[in-house]
Amino acid sequence: MDFSAVVDDVSKSVVTILTKQITLDDFLQPSVAQGLGSGFSIGKGLIVTSYHVIGQASSSMIVTRDGFRGEAEIIAVNPFNDLALIKTDLDLKPLKLTDDVKVGQGVLAVGSPLGLDSTTFGIVSSVDRTIQSPIGSSLYVIQTDAAVNPGNSGGPLVNTKGEVVGVITAMIPYAQGIGFAIPSRLVMSFIENIKKNGRYVRPYIGVRIIKLNRAMAVYFNLPVDEGVIVIDVDPRSPAYQAGIRRGDVIYEINSKKVKSQLDIIAGIEEKGLDQVELGVYRGKNKLKMSIEPMELS
Template sequence: MYTNWRRTLVIVAVAALIAGVMFAGGCQLVKDLYPAKQGDEGGGLATAEQLPGVGPDAIADVVSQTSPAVVKISTRINTGASGNPFVDDPFFRQFFGLPQRQREQEGLGSGFIISADGYVLTNEHVVDGADEITVTVTGFDQDLPARVVGADYDLDLALLKLDAGKDLPFLPMGNSDQIRVGNWVIAIGNPYGLDHTVTTGVISAKGRPIAVNDRQYENLLQTDASINPGNSGGPLLNLRGEVVGINTAINAEAQGIGFAIPTSTVARVLEDLKNNVIAVRPWIGVQVRSVDEDAIRSLGLDKAEGALVVGVISGSPADKAGLRQGDVIMEFNANKIGNADDLVAAIKACQVNASVNALVVRKKELRSVSITIAEKPRNIN
């Protein structure tokens, strides 16, 4: 009996020693994963509130830090009419010595300050055609007049300049290439004139191409953070308070689907906007889509490869070169074309006025076509 008791005591002691080692090792592992913040007594484990981006005030902190740099943009467009054809008649008004009647259209949008000296980034469509632009800035009793420094129609970006007379709060630009699908984001803007409205969501997808009216967007960030009319031009922020996108468009047929221009696009053209340099973009004048299973069956192709021409603009380089609807572009300027995006990238890499060759499948026959690259006209996709 005594021997069994000693054996039991030894087993319990060894088990306790092992458990102690495991517990200490486990605590060290947790400490490595979630290190205590500087200043914590004894280097204890971090609580949930101390973990970056997890605390209950994480989003509120970002909003309080960034909101002063988010602005409301108001525009006025002079349409030159009052709506009454008799009263608006210039001969009538001249005969009675009346000034010419004018009607104004007003618009609202968002933007954000990107430098202390008053540069403001927004969408081109927010200020397009405006005769007067004013900006509401936090801390100022009156709206500030703004002028357009540079604009890019195709990218839907515009850079404004304020003369505030003092340094302004501004937002840092983040790297949109590093953001991941599922990361939390914050949108701040002025939907329906409700200034500094905050919505949150995640990045739903990256690299989305969409078409809105006559404008073709490429490589957009998709988010489920609520974006509504008036949000255009406002910032899409990560949890560090950095701008990763410019809120731009919504899907009118769906709720919870919005799109933003990534900051990687802004970085490429910001200096051009500051210097009012209008980018020259190569163009051939075709609408294309990737070859899918339906196209394989209808065109008798061997596999889903190439860019299917679904439209050719009259008078364009593609039209002059003889491209037709139903052609499948397999190679362009020595670049193999696997899908529609490949063709877009290959065209972008060309120089205006350059002559390039394209390999095209038409009625199961491969033919070579010579195309002269042109400058893309405004308002054409």
């Protein structure tokens, strides 16, 4: 397998991100902490990276493969999905985002681990893992055995055609062959959210859900075997006010089929505070429900 052409092409769009953060020590004396990460172009000077790379920085600079440097301006951050969008004056070729990702698919992790240009190859091990984010929220992630190292964070996880399937977010330091990436579907919804609102707004409807599988559908005698089951509803939430109840099966969102939690998360994110339309089964009764999300700060 020779992916040299793909790597060469993708690398033109990948940048190293150098950050500085001013902190105060126990004696209130300022000190500067330096950070390192990666990012990639999506066009018009816009760079996608991880929130934990850029979110707490006092200043940041991007460096291209050819050594060109430019200041980076933060446009929007989504700490709950560990995503950030920054802007630079440097003109870089954009990478294409795709949500077509499957277990067993070959992928390449591209970035600047430890300040060195690096690419590793592996496969997708899972498309629906949940891990804890740096701020303590739950992250919905792709798992891969492509080697991930410090400095890879924010870089693209691409398929063998050079399309971005995810944004590298974390590794497990005590295990080999376990790395994670935020699915491109969430990157797309993050960008759409910003376009709609001029900033990122965090929409909230107030449900806890789990993925429905065939065994559960048979056990509960449900009319569908794909979707998500509502396991809890905040009684003060928009979802409760709209009529969603525990045990409901959500099979559709915004006229799109629901296969997992990711479809719900992304479907709500991309709408921002606009109304969300759900298709729901309650027992064998088919319902349509409209929910207006509220903003969480």
